[in-house]
Amino acid sequence: MPSRLSAQAIRELERRLGKEQVLHETEDLHTYGYDATPELKSLPDVVLFPRTAEEVAYVVEFANQNGLPLSPRGSGTGLSGGSIPAEGGVVAVMTRMNRILEIDEENLTATVEPGVITLDLASAVAARGLFYPPDPGSQKVSTIAGNVAENAGGLRGLKYGVTRDYVMALEAVLMDGSHLMTGGKAVKDVAGYSFRDLLVGSEGTLGIVTKVTVSLIPPPKAKKTMVAYFKDVATAGQAVSEIVAAKIIPATLEILDNTTINAIEDYVDIGLPREMQGLLLVEVDGHPAEVEEEAAEIHEVLQRVGADTIRIAQTDEEAEDLTAARRTALSALARVSPTTILEDSTVPRSELASTFNEIARLTKKYQLTVGTFGHAGDGNLHPTALTDERNTEEITRVHAFFSELYDHVLAVGGTVSGEHGIGMAKVGYLERQIGSGGVKVMRRIKNAFDPDGRLNPGKMFIPEDPGNGRA
Amino acid sequence: MRSEPRYTKRDAEQAIHKPGERLGNFLPEDAPSYEDILQCMRCGFCLPHCPTFAITNRERSSPRGRAQLAKAVAQGELELSEAVCYEGFFCLDCRACTTVCPAGVKVGPIMEHVRAQSRNEVHPLPPGWRQFREFLLEYMLPNHDRLEDSMLAARLYQRLGVQWMVRNSHLLELAPGTLGETAEKMDGMLPKLEPPLRNRVPELVKARGEKRGTVAYFIGCIMNLMYPEVSRATINTLAHQGFDVVIPKSAKCCGAPHLTEGDRETARQLGEHNVETFLRWDLDAIVTDCAGCGAALKEYEELLEGRMDERYLHEFRSRIRDVSEFLVGAGMRTEDLKPVDMTITYHDPCHLAHAQGIAKEPRQLIEAIPGLKLVEMFESNWCCGSGANWGLLHPEESEQVLDRKMANVVKTEADAVVTLNPGCHMQLAWGVRRSGLDQKAYHLMELVGRSLPEESVPPAS
Ligand SMILES: Cc1cc2nc3c(=O)[nH]c(=O)nc-3n(C[C@H](O)[C@H](O)[C@H](O)COP(=O)(O)OP(=O)(O)OC[C@H]3O[C@@H](n4cnc5c(N)ncnc54)[C@H](O)[C@@H]3O)c2cc1C
Ligand code: SF4
Ligand code: SF4
Numbered sequence: 007m008p009s010r011l012s013a014q015a016i017r018e019l020e021r022r023l024g025k026e027q028v029l030h031e032t033e034d035l036h037t038y039g040y041d042a043t044p045e046l047k048s049l050p051d052v053v054l055f056p057r058t059a060e061e062v063a064y065v066v067e068f069a070n071q072n073g074l075p076l077s078p079r080g081s082g083t084g085l086s087g088g089s090i091p092a093e094g095g096v097v098a099v100m101t102r103m104n105r106i107l108e109i110d111e112e113n114l115t116a117t118v119e120p121g122v123i124t125l126d127l128a129s130a131v132a133a134r135g136l137f138y139p140p141d142p143g144s145q146k147v148s149t150i151a152g153n154v155a156e157n158a159g160g161l162r163g164l165k166y167g168v169t170r171d172y173v174m175a176l177e178a179v180l181m182d183g184s185h186l187m188t189g190g191k192a193v194k195d196v197a198g199y200s201f202r203d204l205l206v207g208s209e210g211t212l213g214i215v216t217k218v219t220v221s222l223i224p225p226p227k228a229k230k231t232m233v234a235y236f237k238d239v240a241t242a243g244q245a246v247s248e249i250v251a252a253k254i255i256p257a258t259l260e261i262l263d264n265t266t267i268n269a270i271e272d273y274v275d276i277g278l279p280r281e282m283q284g285l286l287l288v289e290v291d292g293h294p295a296e297v298e299e300e301a302a303e304i305h306e307v308l309q310r311v312g313a314d315t316i317r318i319a320q321t322d323e324e325a326e327d328l329t330a331a332r333r334t335a336l337s338a339l340a341r342v343s344p345t346t347i348l349e350d351s352t353v354p355r356s357e358l359a360s361t362f363n364e365i366a367r368l369t370k371k372y373q374l375t376v377g378t379f380g381h382a383g384d385g386n387l388h389p390t391a392l393t394d395e396r397n398t399e400e401i402t403r404v405h406a407f408f409s410e411l412y413d414h415v416l417a418v419g420g421t422v423s424g425e426h427g428i429g430m431a432k433v434g435y436l437e438r439q440i441g442s443g444g445v446k447v448m449r450r451i452k453n454a455f456d457p458d459g460r461l462n463p464g465k466m467f468i469p470e471d472p473g474n475g476r477a
Numbered sequence: 478m479r480s481e482p483r484y485t486k487r488d489a490e491q492a493i494h495k496p497g498e499r500l501g502n503f504l505p506e507d508a509p510s511y512e513d514i515l516q517c518m519r520c521g522f523c524l525p526h527c528p529t530f531a532i533t534n535r536e537r538s539s540p541r542g543r544a545q546l547a548k549a550v551a552q553g554e555l556e557l558s559e560a561v562c563y564e565g566f567f568c569l570d571c572r573a574c575t576t577v578c579p580a581g582v583k584v585g586p587i588m589e590h591v592r593a594q595s596r597n598e599v600h601p602l603p604p605g606w607r608q609f610r611e612f613l614l615e616y617m618l619p620n621h622d623r624l625e626d627s628m629l630a631a632r633l634y635q636r637l638g639v640q641w642m643v644r645n646s647h648l649l650e651l652a653p654g655t656l657g658e659t660a661e662k663m664d665g666m667l668p669k670l671e672p673p674l675r676n677r678v679p680e681l682v683k684a685r686g687e688k689r690g691t692v693a694y695f696i697g698c699i700m701n702l703m704y705p706e707v708s709r710a711t712i713n714t715l716a717h718q719g720f721d722v723v724i725p726k727s728a729k730c731c732g733a734p735h736l737t738e739g740d741r742e743t744a745r746q747l748g749e750h751n752v753e754t755f756l757r758w759d760l761d762a763i764v765t766d767c768a769g770c771g772a773a774l775k776e777y778e779e780l781l782e783g784r785m786d787e788r789y790l791h792e793f794r795s796r797i798r799d800v801s802e803f804l805v806g807a808g809m810r811t812e813d814l815k816p817v818d819m820t821i822t823y824h825d826p827c828h829l830a831h832a833q834g835i836a837k838e839p840r841q842l843i844e845a846i847p848g849l850k851l852v853e854m855f856e857s858n859w860c861c862g863s864g865a866n867w868g869l870l871h872p873e874e875s876e877q878v879l880d881r882k883m884a885n886v887v888k889t890e891a892d893a894v895v896t897l898n899p900g901c902h903m904q905l906a907w908g909v910r911r912s913g914l915d916q917k918a919y920h921l922m923e924l925v926g927r928s929l930p931e932e933s934v935p936p937a938s
Contacts, residue, residue: 029535033560036549037536042519055534082536083521101534123525147521337579344515346580395515 009035009051010094015072019054022064027102029053038097041082041089042144043431044347045395050077050091055102059216062098062179066214069096069460070181077462078210080121080152083144085348086429088156088209092464098214100151106130107217113191115174117219120151124158127220137225139166142425143336151215157207159425164383165255165291168425170206172220178205178213181456186213204451209427210462212455226257226291230301231325234313235282239263239366242284243359245311246382249288250355252307254300258289259383260332263362266377269338270331278331282314284362286382287332335379336390342375343392345401349408351415352386352424364414365389372407374400386424412438428466436466501553507741509590511551517544517582523574528860528878529567537564540574540584547587557594565591567871569864569878570737572831576858585832586776592739674705674934675724682712682722682933689719689807690761695774697767698730699899707899709934710926711766711800716933718810720761725754732780733773741780748777749785752793763793766800766922768898772832799829800922801838801897809845814928816848821924822891823851824882824905825858826898839897839921846928854885854894861896863904875904883908886916893917895924 009016009030019028029038030052039049051074056062069076075095082089091097103119109131110116116131116138124145128138141160142148148158154176159168175189188201205212236242242261249256262270262285267278278285286308290300301318308316319325340346353361362378365387369376380387389411391404412422412435422428422435437445449467452459500508523540524530530539537546543564549555568588575583675696692715700708715722729751732744751774755763765771774797778790798806823839830836836858843851862868862878886894886908893916894905905918926932 031560032555033537033546033558033564034535036555037539037542037545040519040545042521044518081521081524082519144521147524337581340518340520340580341516344512346518 011051011072016052019052019068022068023054023056023061027055027057027061029055038079038082038099039090041079041084041087043085043087043090043429044345045401046087046090046430048090048092049094050097051094053097053099055099057102059177059179059185062214062216063183063185065096065098066179066181066183070183070458073460075460075463078151078155078214080149080155081123081144081147083148084152084156084429085350085426086156086209086423086431088427088429088462088465089152090430092430092462095460100149100214103216104149109134109136109222110191111136114222115191115219116222117175117217118150120149120154120215120218122150122218124148124150124153131222132225135225136222138172138220138222140169140172150218150220154206154215154218155208155210156425156427159381159384159386161258161260161381163381163386164259165257166223170203172222173202173206173218174221175217175219176202176205176215177217178215180213181458181461185216189219191219207427209429209465211452211465212461214461226293228294228297229257229289229291229325230297230318231287231289231328232301232304232308232316232318233328233331234286234288234308234317235279235315236284236286236312237282237314239284239362240359241312242286243362243382245286245308245313246358247355248307248311249304250383252303254290254303256288256300256304256383257291258287259381260287261285261358261378261380261382261387262287262331262335263365263378265375266335266339266379267331269342269377270334273338273341274330274334276327276330276334279315285331286313287329289329332379335377339377339379339390339392342377343394345393345395347391347393347404347408349389349391349411350386350423350426351389351411351420352384353415353418353420355383355385357418357420358382358385358387360418361387361414361420364411368407368411371410372403374403374407376407381424384424385420430464433464433466433468437468501551502555502557503550504557504594507590507593509547509551509587513583513587514544514547514551516580517541517548517578517584518580519545520579523578523582523584526573526577528569528571528573528862529874531881532874532877538567540578540582543568543584543588544582547591557591562591562595564588565595565739567874569827569860569862569867571827571860571864573827573858573860576831576834586779589736589739589741592737593741595739673701674708675701675726677705677937678709678712678724678934680724680726682716682724684719684721685717685931685933686719686810688721691721691723691759692762692764692803693723693725693755693758693760695728695731695755695763695765695767695770696724697765697770697899698734700767700770704899704902704920706936707766707902707920707922707926709932709936710920710929711764711922712934713929713932714800714804714922714925715764717929717931718804718807720807723758723760725758727754729754731767731770731773733769736773736780744773745780745784748781752777752781752785752789755796756789756793760796762798762803763796764798764800764803766897766920768799768826768829768833769900771797771799772828775833799833799835799838799897801829801842802833802835805838805841805845809842811845811847813930814845814847815930817846817924817928818848819893819924820850820852820891821893821895821919822854822886822889823857823921824854824861824886824894824896824901826896826901827858827860827864829897830858842921842925843895846925848928849924852889852891854889854891856881856885859885861901861904861908863900868904879904879908879911883912883914887912887914891916893919895919895921897921 035049038053040047056065075093077091079089079097079099101121104121105119108117131138139162142158153169157170178186264283319328375392378389428436499505527539536542565588570585572585729747732747735744778794843849861882862875868875902920909916
């Protein structure tokens with residue numbers, strides 16, 4: 007489908023933004039109509055690359071004048087369809103605003119443009135001896151604003167928190183064309199509502215972020231890595247709870263199930279014990295003495311709960327070897343079948359074991375192949391259905407599987423999304439979790455920012471619902 | 478204007494493709510594999526590794542974008558349009574995306590099929606280019622004798638070399654004049670034109686010292702014509718290392734240039750011929766010092782699937798070795814090597830590091846040569862912008878890719894940049910000259926050859 011914009015409108019855009027910043031050929035529309043979420047695709051009418059906050063304001067004005075929906079986009083690695091132009095219109099790609107503006111070593115902050123790649127930020131501050139902890143699995147590709155908009159987590163969430171915990175200040179362009187500044191470098195700030203906190207996790211539905219200031223910390227001095235194997239997953243889940251109950255907060259506490267272990271062995275053959283039902287990867291970091299002590303304590307806990315085998319890395323190379331399994335988990339699973347549907351259910355830590363049991367029960371019930379790995383320390387699991395989008399019948403079973411799994415997740419006090427967001431993929435689930443009252447309040451907030459429902463429609467709220475975004 | 482909802486959850490049923498059936502808007506012949514296309518999960522992990530995306534920041538010129546364009550064509554949502562075919566040719570086929578792709582998607586080969594599709598006269602190339610291409614691909618390259626006898630070396634040299642450099646450097650614009658004049662000016666930049674090696678060597682070069690086995694040397698067209706001295710060094714090294722070296726006279730082009738141009742049929746004919754030719758000998762390995770040839774030979778199994786007996790194909794495949802892979806695997810005899818005192822940096826050819834997964838062995842080979850000292854450059858496995866004829870088709874972009882590479886080369890302050898592929902060799906040599914650097918560009922085997930105490934095949938003059 008070619009762009010529905012008139013040639014004149016395109017010319018005007020090219021005049022204002024420069025030819026290179028405007029894409030409208032059919033092939034371009036096809037390649038900005040998806041993110042990493044399986045099954046979803048919807049084409050925009052035009053793709054724009056603003057390079058300054060002023061150009062962002064112009065893009066907003068253009069969308070308003072032409073009555074077009076507008077969806078901000080980072081690198082399109084989202085796993086809930088957040089950047090997909092559900093109703094067509096304008097996609098504003100933020101990746102050409104990618105300068106690191108300042109690293110402030112006195113205030114321990116970094117200020118960057120929205121399209122800076124997460125890892126580029128982390129590497130730049132590391133070069134100054136500082137540490138930006140949030141490390142989503144997609145950090146080599148994702149943008150900082152994409153992280154802010156999804157409140158992205160990562161492997162270090164348990165000890166260091168998620169993106170929200172590091173956002174100090176934001177600048178954004180709102181749909182009325184105004185520039186909002188919220189937060190600052192001051193560590194404390196209680197002046198008025200915290201718009202900053204509202205924008206974090208807002209999935210591009212409230213405003214377009216044009217500048218981000220994050221806080222930094224000194225990096226840990228030492229690290230210790232270990233791996234434990236378990237004969238059943240429930241014991242692995244119990245180990246997670248007991249480590250934390252022993253008042254140790256590891257930097258990383260990741261879990262892999264038996265399907266994942268076997269997929270990894272099929273793929274790289276690194277000598278993992280195929281019969282084991284669970285693998286825990288634990289990393290502690292901090293002061294060297296503290297790290298040794300904590301590692302010893304964790305070893306003790308693992309033995310007490312009945313881990314089958316425990317391996318502690320003595321050198322950096324051994325640590326690399328031990329993390330290899332976790333690093334290859336996604337690659338291994340992704341190769342098993344054409345379509346990989348990765349979910350994001352999150353439960354209180356104490357419910358990990360029950361959730362693994364439920365996953366096992368439902369996998370059998372719906373006759374699927376599901377590999378589960380995830381951030382065990384955060385209770386955040388990624389049950390991953392290995393399927394084929396051409397097989398509609400199986401896909402129906404996959405959706406039924408996840409729907410029933412979320413019944414369990416919600417019943418035990420968990421959430422339908424720990425880090426990937428609601429986007430388009432989970433619109434139906436939000437109300438199940440927060441109730442219709444909660445959704446109504448969210449709609450009113452959305453309405454206050456975007457009365458015409460033009461900014462990233464079709465996200466968060468059920469699209470065909472009358473008054474979408476307009477309360 | 479209020480947009481209508483365009484949100485479509487695809488009706489997957491429509492998309493079921495049965496073998497032998499036409500795949501969406503692809504032409505029936507040589508369509509890419511639907512399985513390969515569907516394997517892409519759009520995670521975007523490939524984005525930071527793609528040279529064309531780095532230049533354009535345009536999704537359709539990224540691996541993910543290309544896979545999704547192919548998917549849209551396969552699902553009938555998009556025509557096999559000029560832009561789709563353009564992206565097929567704009568892909569460097571460098572395979573950097575495949576190295577990092579969690580799902581193992583091979584975007585390069587998918588794009589090779591798109592090229593084949595566009596060759597099937599949907600979007601014909603400019604007339605001049607087409608004639609030259611057909612002349613070269615169908616008449617000349619498949620036949621070494623024709624290549625050599627017709628003095629084509631010189632012409633190919635002009636066409637591929639000079640024209641390429643002229644276009645690259647925009648010298649034509651800067652210093653208007655005939656191509657001939659420019660060619661003269663450029664002459665200093667080209668490797669010295671030696672007579673092709675193939676007719677100067679016997680079909681069997683005997684092992685020196687204690688014999689360890691028999692190998693065949695696969696002599697690539699470009700190596701043979703442009704860098705015969707490198708080929709000579711490779712043969713000498715293999716002999717010095719205790720291997721009888723067979724250089725089959727009737728071997729033909731590996732087919733890589735044809736695949737690049739989308740001419741899969743000629744590539745298949747060449748492939749069949751080569752498999753038959755080499756399997757006539759009792760060989761421990763078939764060795765090549767051209768990464769592009771190596772990659773193509775290693776992919777014969779896929780190219781010739783259904784055309785030849787699987788067992789032959791498998792046997793052939795199991796013998797193909799890059800020269801570094803082979804020498805390191807066999808264990809280098811280093812006792813009598815002469816020192817080659819030089820600090821070098823190594824550029825990983827895409828078709829070695831990404832297409833064949835070989836990155837350790839060249840470094841181990843460097844380490845085995847006394848005197849050679851390796852300084853790693855940043856992004857050593859980032860493409861140099863040569864990509865077979867890519868530099869010809871996309872001169873400006875090729876410059877940009879080369880700039881990035883040269884900046885990294887310069888930072889190492891090494892005496893020379895070495896590599897293991899003639900295309901990269903030529904491009905790097907040009908990069909060095911163009912930037913007016915003191916550094917030199919070598920094929921690694923040239924330096925290995927210098928460390929040998931004696932030569933089995935003497936130089937031409
Ligand atoms: C293999 C893989 C692993 C992943 N691992 C993790 C993980 O460990 N943890 C995790 O949390 N997530 C993970 N993700 C999900 C995804 O990478 C994150 O959600 C990431 O934050 C998205 O960043 P992006 O730049 O790609 O944003 P996009 O996908 O382009 O957009 C995401 C959302 O941000 C909005 N947005 C983008 N830029 C702006 C802006 N300037 N202003 C306002 N809104 C904006 C978009 O509208 C959209 O709603 C993973 C994804 C993949 C494919
Ligand atoms: S080609 Fe591979 S790395 Fe790139 S988006 Fe597709 S699956 Fe991901
Ligand atoms: S083969 Fe190279 S140029 Fe082609 S899509 Fe992959 S990374 Fe990009």
